[in-house]
Amino acid sequence: MIPFNKCPVCGGEVIVKEVEKLFRGGNNTAIIKIQTEVCLQCGERVYSQDTIRKFEEIREKLKKKETGEYTLLGQSFSKLTCLLLF
Template identity: 40%
Template sequence: MLPFDECPVCAGLIVEKEVTEIITCGKKKAALKLYAYVCCKCSERFYSLKSIKHLEKIRAELEG
């Protein structure tokens, strides 16, 4: 659950949905499907701490 009821960028409605996040590191790429909170008005994405840690882990593996 987010600490706000509406998008802090545009005040739009936020919904949880599955998104694809592409991480690029040099010539290496990874496409990850995960859940994010997405604004219906401006499409801004907000991620849970768990999702952020997962993205950081994948990025570190691509860099290593």
Template identity: 55%
Template sequence: MTQTKPFDKCPICCSELAEKQVVKPLRSGVYTAVIKVRAEVCLHCGERLYSQETVKLFEDIRRKPL
């Protein structure tokens, strides 16, 4: 269990990924929560890849009423 990066290459275009902090809007009912998370961002096509932990965080936020 030494893998820290969930992705090596962009699954869309196989380009390099860079870890960046991105702003992610999450809708929860009539509200939208905007959170900052780390994501792997494709330098070529801009695809964002989130780790499983981050995806789980999104789900937790979506489930919670604000």
């Protein structure tokens, strides 16, 4: 799976590692665990084109609220704050 012998950013060694990737689409968020190449020196993640296409599909599903294949983990809240200046 390692198409890069060295990190394209810093030239460091890359290894295959499981990482968590956060996705946002519309008001929805998903966390996906994937295996990808990670630089041991700078931490840069290197994704294949197929993986990037899958990321785009995930974001589109989240935007369209097509979340049936995901497990609900909790809820998120937001609050508009207003600063009163006297």
